Amino acid sequence: MNAWNQVRAGFCLLTLLTAALALGQSSEPAPGGSDLIQPAELVKALQSRAKPTIFYVGPRLIFLQAHIPGAEDVGPASKAEGIDKLRRHASSLARDRFVVIYCGCCPWEHCPNIRPAFAELRRLGFTRVKMLYLATSFGSDWVEKGYPEQKGE
Amino acid sequence: MTSKQPALAAAPSITLTDLSGNAINPSGYKGKVLLVNFWAAWCIPCRDEIPQFMVLEEKYRARGLESIGISMDDPESTLRDFCREYKVNYPIVAGNQKIAEEFGGVLGLPTTFLIGRDGLIHARHAGAADFPKLEHEIQALLDKR
Numbered sequence: 001m002n003a004w005n006q007v008r009a010g011f012c013l014l015t016l017l018t019a020a021l022a023l024g025q026s027s028e029p030a031p032g033g034s035d036l037i038q039p040a041e042l043v044k045a046l047q048s049r050a051k052p053t054i055f056y057v058g059p060r061l062i063f064l065q066a067h068i069p070g071a072e073d074v075g076p077a078s079k080a081e082g083i084d085k086l087r088r089h090a091s092s093l094a095r096d097r098f099v100v101i102y103c104g105c106c107p108w109e110h111c112p113n114i115r116p117a118f119a120e121l122r123r124l125g126f127t128r129v130k131m132l133y134l135a136t137s138f139g140s141d142w143v144e145k146g147y148p149e150q151k152g153e
Numbered sequence: 154m155t156s157k158q159p160a161l162a163a164a165p166s167i168t169l170t171d172l173s174g175n176a177i178n179p180s181g182y183k184g185k186v187l188l189v190n191f192w193a194a195w196c197i198p199c200r201d202e203i204p205q206f207m208v209l210e211e212k213y214r215a216r217g218l219e220s221i222g223i224s225m226d227d228p229e230s231t232l233r234d235f236c237r238e239y240k241v242n243y244p245i246v247a248g249n250q251k252i253a254e255e256f257g258g259v260l261g262l263p264t265t266f267l268i269g270r271d272g273l274i275h276a277r278h279a280g281a282a283d284f285p286k287l288e289h290e291i292q293a294l295l296d297k298r
Binding site: 059104110 | 193199248253258264
């Protein structure tokens with residue numbers, strides 16, 4: 001291999017290594033299955049002995065109308081105050097605690113709250129965090145399916 | 154996604170104040186077809202819809218369509234900036250838990266209701282509206298006298 005090809009090969013290798021490093025350090029969760037829990041799965045988990053701790057990370061006006069029983073309102077996680085509240089509420093939990101976060105304020109791909117909350121919990125070292133996948137909204141994908149709900153504070 | 158209320162509920166009677174200080178009450182539009190859109194300025198699909206609501210308002214106002222935008226979770230300054238930027242052509246009010254509950258619960262944004270000339274809620278769209286369908290519903294309600 002001549003010198004120029006060696007330089008090109010080295011550059012390609014460096015680019016690949018940099019990309020791999022960036023992906024590994026990404027704080028944005030990929031919309032992959034292992035980071036998500038489907039509503040029906042969460043309902044089963046709520047009925048089991050190994051119930052998760054549930055944090056609601058969306059707007060308060062939705063939480064007050066209806067929320068998952070036992071959920072703690074720490075939202076909205078799109079704001080610094082919400083992230084602070086999440087951090088405070090999560091601080092006493094063991095880092096291998098099964099935690100589920102949810103929002104459902106608007107369609108999943110546009111939610112401004114779920115990903116910052118997920119990233120923060122992962123940053124804090126939580127290893128068993130899942131995001132509840134609500135495709136359209138909490139109303140459509142949870143309440144209208146007849147899953148358990150609570151009103152008020 | 155469109156779903157109808159299980160029975161045709163009456164539009165709630167609750168007075169809100171728009172950005173110009175006018176009293177707005179969804180039950181006060183009998184004889185008109187009223188589109189009520191629950192939204193928030195931070196909600197991208199909500200923002201994307203509003204120009205289309207403005208087109209509907211302009212197109213059907215003379216036939217009796219009125220629209221109200223109820224913002225959930227935005228400060229007034231944000232709403233004023235938004236209305237100025239988008240030149241919204243219908244009243245925008247700040248919502249609250251009570252108005253959301255009076256509409257049967259607004260558990261996601263955007264959510265859009267259509268109220269007929271009879272003062273009853275005829276349709277509810279959860280999530281981004283299917284605009285061809287919505288327009289067809291508006292036309293049908295406008296045709297009912």
